Amino acid sequence: MIPELGHFALILALVVALVQGTLPLVGAAKGDDRLMALGSTAALTQALLVLIAFAALTQAYVTSDFSVVNVVANSHSAKPLVYKITGVWGNHEGSMLLWALILALFGAAVAIFGANLPDTLRARVLAIQALIGTGFLAFLLFTSNPFERLSPAPPDGNGLNPLLQDPGLAFHPPLLYLGYVGFSVTYAFAIAALLEGRVDPAWARWVRPWTLAAWCFLTLGIALGSWWAYYILGWGGFWFWDPVENASLMPWLAGTALLHSAIVVEKRDALKSWTVLLAILAFSLSLLGTFLVRSGVLTSVHAFAQDPARGLYILGFLIAVTGGGLALYAWRAPKLSPGGLFQPVSREGALILNNLLLCTLAVTVLLGTLYPLFLDLLTGNKVSVGPPFFNATFVPLCAPLFAALCVGPFLGWKRAELWPALTQLRLAFFVSVAAAVVAAAVVDSRSTLAAVAFGFGVWLIVGSIVEFASRIRLARVPWPESLRRLRATPRAAIGMTIAHGALGFVVLGSVATGAWHLEVIETLKPGEKTHIAGYDVTLQRVENVQGPNYVAERATLAVTTGGRPFTTLQPERRLFVVQRRQIAETAIQTNLLRDLYATLGEGDPNTGWVIRLYLNPLAPWIWLGAALCALGGFVSLSDRRLRIGAPTRFRARTAGPGMTGGTRGPRSA
Amino acid sequence: MTRRLLFLLPLASLALMAGFLAWSLMAGRDPAAIGSVMVGRPAPRLDLRALRDGDKPLTDALLRSGKPVIVNFFASWCTPCLAEHPLFTRLAQRDGAVIVGIAWKNKPEEARAWLAKLGDPYLYAGLDFDGKTGLDWGLSGVPETYLIDGTGIVRYHFRGPVTEKDVTDVIIPFLKAKQ
Amino acid sequence: MIAPAIPDRVGRRWVALAMAVLMLATSPSVAVEPSEMLKDPALEARARAIGQALRCVVCQNQSIDDSAAEVARDMRRAVRERLAAGDSNNQVFDYMVARYGDYVLLKPPFKAGTLLLWLGAPLVLLVASAAILVAVRQRRVAAPPPPLSERERERLRSLLGG
Structure with missing residues (x-):
């Protein structure tokens, strides 16, 4: 019953999307307010309907309803609950439904947060959004129906691809x-x-x-x-x-x-x-x-x-x-007026x-x-x-x-001098050259390119810091003044500095891990020992363990440094019973400056097990940097001017004739 | 005018790309196909011990006898090999084809047992236990089959099991043409 | 990097082998193994570098160094044998290309067929830079100097006003 409800909601969503994709466009062309207003209502309705469909499919997964083909093909009753839920989008049909859901939710978000948009623009945006949605909903309904039934229902499903668990x-x-x-x-x-x-x-x-x-x-x-x-x-x-x-x-x-x-x-x-x-x-x-x-x-x-x-x-x-x-x-684009002039x-x-x-x-x-x-x-x-x-x-x-990335923020609009910008960056330049030289001399004399790339990473970080320091005139004006400037700095500028600097961390992590990782591949029997970068690693035992829907071999590796216990690594090799697939579960010990990384290979007590150990310098920075980069974006997103619409001065200049009357003042709420 | 054309450039690029993608889908191009560089070249070296006890070792001479030869790599652990095996049996018995079978990465006793069970279509059978010959032949796995003409040139290279259609459309005409 | 799954497209591929390969593809245990490695660390390092530039012919975008497939193992061993016999890196690559074609190289050779692959992006960069430079220059010549912005006018006033 519930799957049919989901299917029905999906069909209704398609109808609503068709309405949303056409009438507001007509309304915008004719200046019909009621047709235009239809866009927002339809967008909210469509989002609700797709949400119902998605909830229906999720319900089928959670309760392991094996009368639904999609659930049979991609789920299994013995699977942990969290993977039953994530299994909803771990397959073609379900992931397309997720696409459609997110699309509809974005449409609803435009309807909700777009109150400051001119009516015609909002109507058109929602209509285009709905036309895209129509394509996806039709695709789902006509080629990839996630609610297809199966009769008789099999006793259990095929399980989810272990990699997705x-x-x-x-x-x-x-x-x-x-x-x-x-x-x-x-x-x-x-x-x-x-x-x-x-x-x-x-x-x-x-x-x-x-x-x-x-x-x-x-x-x-x-x-x-x-x-x-x-x-x-x-x-x-x-x-x-x-x-x-x-x-x-x-x-x-x-x-x-x-x-x-x-x-x-x-x-x-x-x-x-x-x-x-x-x-x-x-x-x-x-x-x-x-x-x-x-x-x-x-x-x-x-x-x-x-x-x-x-x-x-x-x-x-x-x-x-x-x-x-x-x-x-x-x-249409050739008709857009050319914009302001500027020097190269x-x-x-x-x-x-x-x-x-x-x-x-x-x-x-x-x-x-x-x-x-x-x-x-x-x-x-x-x-x-x-x-x-x-x-x-x-x-x-x-x-x-990367070279230009740090220079750009120092250049003024319209025309600027390159040299003053570069002199402001001399500290960043010397620091990054020094970093490259140290990297080449100390870490690895073979790969000059890696050292240069490392220098670029440092350049991005230091250059971003220098840019921010100069923005708040750090050390050039008294502290309280800098602090005042810091508070007055728009979030967009802070976000830019964070994102640019974060890119530097991604570069450093990628270069260091890619070029300077250490690797030890050895066959060890229980009790045997190997070394990697100052750590002694002993294979203590390999045992069989039973997971919820897999069996595994688990190695216990005791890591000591200088004779003192440091950590224990337990890499596993899991065999997922239902799918008969093997997945390696690596063991990683990180201190945010490097990863100690171990995997367990094949073996038996007589010949020993193949153990692979890696020391990946700065590896965590790759993902921390990427997360920081996104954080910079979110900080920028919280900028005042994006939250409350156009500042007054700009409104006076751009809202000329021809601008269809929309409310563009600060939004209440 | 050139300015207008510039604005058409993105659309033109899309058309080009979409054309290729549609072509690829319509033509049923197999993205996993790796092709073969062996076709048109002299057959690679052959120097293998015989699979069956008492047989003479396999050498290059087999491939330059003036008669077309089929070389088939197989293994007893390979499931698709089961599917194509009857076709080779028929080719040997009905069409009198000269077929060289090479057991790839196979224990000889297992390969022999496999042939004893399913029938042995191979005039000559060799053993490539360590896969070195396979590598020389540009083999990617089993089963794979090569058609070699009387002068020792590789004319066809099938990756994967030979099908009934391959036999009637390619192999039989090939054997007839060169005789 | 979306959801991995076994492609249900079969054609004339080896179902069983492909399945086996896929099953092993994500299991790291069977890539380069200790027993395969050369004693000489310099030679082994070269072998690893070469291995990372050669494509496993039955896998999906994996190098032979990362692959568990039988044929990848054979290829790794052949690379080491060639190196031990004194081959240069290029000779080893030639050895593999003679058997598996250009397909086996993860970095395609620079030749007529790959001209556009190698030069496409630089060409775009070159043409676009030239076009931008010309456009900026033309507009600078054709157009009168831009009028002062409000901020500039304000600044001018404040400067003149002292």
């Missing part, structure tokens, strides 16, 4: 989708702006919180995925340039570029058509990612159950959304450089991901594009990006 991966998809789908709002704003024929600083300010939110979630989602790969795949790697990873990196790069170019629109009323294009592309690349993961056109360790028919549908949808958006862009050396110039490099990085990833497919189709030649390719192409392009 893990906290890291269980919550990775929702975060990732919050990012992907968040860009749909940005896309909707871009299309609405093209329809309205105006892009101005006010528009940029309205889009900013949505872009920021999507970007923060995507950052967290990618970081969580990478962390998962680090501890589950068992050889200490954290990024593999797999097509599916690339699929999430591309919208992130485009979204990052968008965040920066939108600043130019907001402050200087320039780069308008470019920013609109980026807004369209960020969401298009999110859809491309979805297509690549689900269509089976590429192989990936992480791919979903793949189906060419679904692939064709998603491709059609991708073409409709992206093609529609880009066609509208080609038609200026804040605008620096942000353009940022965009240029970020987009080149995105093109690198796109080419690398799809080239094997292109070449195979055209010539039949098979090539592989893997980590060594990206290390040779992507990584060098980061150098100018």
Whole structure:
């Protein structure tokens, strides 16, 4: 009964989405207030309906209702409750339902928080959002119905892919989708702006919180995925340039570029058509990612159950959304008025450089991901594009990006002098060069490149600190004055400093772990000992343990340093009984400066067990840095000007004739 | 005008990319296919001990006898090998094909027992216990099958089990053409 | 990096082998093993570096160094044998390409077929930079100097006013 209720709610949601996707558009074109107002009501209704559908599916999972095909295929009664719930989105149908849910929730959020938007803009944004939703709901209902029944119901299900029975991966998809789908709002704003024929600083300010939110979630989602790969795949790697990873990196790069170019629109009323294009592309690349993961056109360790028919549908949808958006862009964007002028050396110039490099990085990833497919189709030649390719192409392009990153904030708008900006950064420069030299001399004399990259990481951190210090004129004015300036600093600026500095931590962690990790692979019998970086590691015993839905071999490794006990590591090898799959459970001891990482391999008491030990310097910084980066985004999101609409001075300048009357003053509530 | 064209560039790029992706889906391109560089080249070296007791070792000479030869890598632990095995039996018995079987990463007694149970279509049978010959042949797993013409050139390379369709469409015409 | 699952697309692939590979793919125990490793640490380090640049031919985007597959093990061993016999790194790569084609290289060789792969992004960078420079220059010449912003005017007033 409840699954049917969910199915029914989904059908109703599709109908509501169709209404929401059409009538408000008509209303906005004709100036009909009632039709426009329909958008908000419909958005809230749609969100409620999809929420009911999602709750119905969750209920089927929690109660192990094996009359539902989806539950049979992806759940098992012996599974812990938390993985029954996360199992809802651990499969194609359920994850698409999650997509639709997040999409509808974002639509509702626009309806709720968009009170300060002009009526026509809000109506159009909600309608575009609903049209995207229509595509997804139809996809669910016609090709991937999660509520399909099975009769007779089998006594038990097939269980969830063991890899997904893990906290890291269980919550990775929702975060990732919050990012992907968040860009749909940005896309909707871009299309609405093209329809309205105006892009101005006010528009940029309205889009900013949505872009920021999507970007923060995507950052967290990618970081969580990478962390998962680090501890589950068992050889200490954290990024593999797999097509599916690339699929999430591309919208992130485009979204990052968008965040920066939108600043130019907001402050200087320039780069308008470019920013609109980026807004369209960020969401298009999110859809491309979805297509690549689900269509089976590429192989990936992480791919979903793949189906060419679904692939064709998603491709059609991708073409409709992206093609529609880009066609509208080609038609309307040339009419957007060119913005303010500026010299090449200026804040605008620096942000353009940022965009240029970020987009080149995105093109690198796109080419690398799809080239094997292109070449195979055209010539039949098979090539592989893997980590060594990206290390040779992507990584060098980061150098100018990072170099310019610290300089940009020192340049004024419109025209600036490069030299004064550089002299302000001399401390950061010398510190980072010193760090690179020390890294080369002390840590590793073989890899100069790693040392240089390490220097760049330090440059990002120190450069960001210097930028912030100069903003509050630390040590140049008396302390109380600096403190006053600190309090007056907008949250957006604080967020920028945090995010930029955090990137430095990601770089340091990646470089140190990638280039300077230590590795010991040995076969040990119980009682035998090995060494890694000052630690003595003894294999004490290997025993069999019983988990809720797996059996495991667990090794106990006693770690001592200087004769004193330091810690105990217990890596496991789990065999999931239902799926007959083996998963390694690594043991990691971290002190936030390095990870001591152990995995248990095959073996038996006679020959011993293969034990792999890694010492990964600064590894935790990769994910802490990424989390800090997202935190910077959230801090920026809490900026006053995003919370309470346009400040008065700006309103006086931009709200000219032609602006359809919307309330743009501070919102109550 | 050129300015307008510039604004069409994103749409054109999308069309190009979408075209390729659609092509890939429609053509049913297998993304896991790895191709083979062996086709058109002289067959790699063959120097193996015989699988069956009393047989002579397998050498390159087998592949340059003037007659087309089928070389089939198999293993007793390989499930898809079971599926294609009857096809080879029929090819040997009905069509008189010369088939060289090579047991890959297989204990000889297990491979022999497997053949004893299912029938032995191999005129010559060798043992590649450590997989070194397989590596020289660009093997990625079992079963894989190579068609070699009378002059010792590899003409076809099947990765995965040979199917009924492969036999009628490729293997039989190949054997007939070269005789 | 979305949910991993066994692809249900079979075609003419080896069902059983693919399953076996997938089952082992996430188990780290069977990648490079102690018994395979060379005594000479310098040579072993080269072998590891080469192994990380060679693709396991039956896996999904894994290097032979990270893979549990039988053929990956054979390839690791062959790499070490070649190195022990005195081959250079490039000779080892050539050895593998002769058997498995360019597919086996995780970094595609630079040749006619991969020209666009290697030069595509730099080309975009070059053309876009040139276009931006031209646009900025043209607009600077064509347009009158920008009028002062409100803030600048204010600043000017305050400066002039002392």
